Amino acid sequence: MTENTSQLISSGAGQVITRFGADFLIETEQGELLRCTARRKLDNLACGDRIQWEGQAQGNAAVTAMLPRRNVLERPDFRGRLRPVAANIDLLIVVTSWQPAPLWEMLDRYLIAANRLRADVLLVMNKSDLRSTHASAEAEACLAEYASIGCPILHVSADQQQGIAAILTAIQGRTAIVVGQSGVGKSSIAAQLLPDTDIRVGTISDNGEGRHTTTSATLYRLPLGGSLIDSPGVRDFGLTGMDFATLETGFPEFRPFLGECRFHNCTHNHEPGCAIKTAVKAGQLPPRRFARYLNLLADLQGQ
Numbered sequence: 001m002t003e004n005t006s007q008l009i010s011s012g013a014g015q016v017i018t019r020f021g022a023d024f025l026i027e028t029e030q031g032e033l034l035r036c037t038a039r040r041k042l043d044n045l046a047c048g049d050r051i052q053w054e055g056q057a058q059g060n061a062a063v064t065a066m067l068p069r070r071n072v073l074e075r076p077d078f079r080g081r082l083r084p085v086a087a088n089i090d091l092l093i094v095v096t097s098w099q100p101a102p103l104w105e106m107l108d109r110y111l112i113a114a115n116r117l118r119a120d121v122l123l124v125m126n127k128s129d130l131r132s133t134h135a136s137a138e139a140e141a142c143l144a145e146y147a148s149i150g151c152p153i154l155h156v157s158a159d160q161q162q163g164i165a166a167i168l169t170a171i172q173g174r175t176a177i178v179v180g181q182s183g184v185g186k187s188s189i190a191a192q193l194l195p196d197t198d199i200r201v202g203t204i205s206d207n208g209e210g211r212h213t214t215t216s217a218t219l220y221r222l223p224l225g226g227s228l229i230d231s232p233g234v235r236d237f238g239l240t241g242m243d244f245a246t247l248e249t250g251f252p253e254f255r256p257f258l259g260e261c262r263f264h265n266c267t268h269n270h271e272p273g274c275a276i277k278t279a280v281k282a283g284q285l286p287p288r289r290f291a292r293y294l295n296l297l298a299d300l301q302g303q
């Protein structure tokens with residue numbers, strides 16, 4: 001049999017782990033890390049994307065196709081153009097703490113963003129060591145409202161290494177990102193979740209080209225299964241360009257009452273016969289969340 005080089009060249013499916021300039025680090029289905037160049041049309045590839053790759057006769061393998069995405073998180077670049085940062089996210093881990101005190105409206109915005117991405121939410125209250133001294137009655141009441149609408153909540157302390165295993169368990173089988181306001185402990189939590197994953201990416205890029213210093217989002221496999229996509233740009237991602245439908249559906253507790261308002265285009269603000277306002281007055285919907293809904297609505301209408 002004559003040897004044909006093309007028969008030696010392999011190909012398959014994989015996932016984008018991170019980006020180095022024009023190159024991508026991908027993980028093949030066999031779990032091997034492979035440095036690839038992407039075809040020019042694939043400029044929009046992001047960490048977490050599932051792809052097809054193909055070995056080349058010379059040089060790096062090539063990413064030849066992007067497989068359909070479940071969702072994509074985008075951020076404006078320095079020119080203001082939206083760029084994809086991470087794809088195929090299943091779980092938004094929203095971190096808050098007792099000090100700095102929670103910005104509840106920001107938390108609501110993350111819940112809206114998660115709903116838009118069709119991702120689940122896990123609320124992590126970090127710095128549980130400060131709860132007894134720093135949690136106001138009002139903050140506890142706000143937190144209780146999230147529990148009442150079915151939002152899963154974990155109390156952890158990254159500094160005291162408490163509750164980290166519960167986060168790993170919650171991520172199992174899913175791809176998660178960690179987000180939240182400044183100073184709540186996102187880096188501390190990421191460091192606890194990823195004790196030695198740095199080494200893996202470091203080894204690959206050490207290949208004559210120095211250490212992995214990219215700030216690109218990177219996908220890490222976790223010990224209990226599941227993955228974490230992390231980067232500074234992922235951690236402080238916010239919601240851009242909200243419309244009314246995104247706001248309304250971002251409050252999942254409204255769902256049983258939607259369609260019962262007198263006006264089909266009710267904004268649940270000043271309108272008579274509003275089923276949402278009636279439910280709030282009757283104690284069937286959490287009042288603090290509803291008050292913040294009205295603030296978000298006013299922001300939207302003032303845009």
Ligand SMILES: Nc1nc2c(ncn2[C@@H]2O[C@H](COP(=O)(O)OP(=O)(O)OP(=O)(O)O)[C@@H](O)[C@H]2O)c(=O)[nH]1
Binds near residue numbers: 181188
């Ligand atoms: N008391 C207490 N402090 C903590 C805990 N976790 C983190 N911190 C402290 O909170 C501060 C902020 O932690 P970071 O991990 O840098 O927070 P971050 O959310 O990544 O902050 P940014 O980079 O500003 O977004 C640090 O001084 C941590 O040591 C905790 O469980 N308890």
Ligand SMILES: [Zn+2]
Binds near residue numbers: 266267271274
């Ligand atoms: Zn209404």
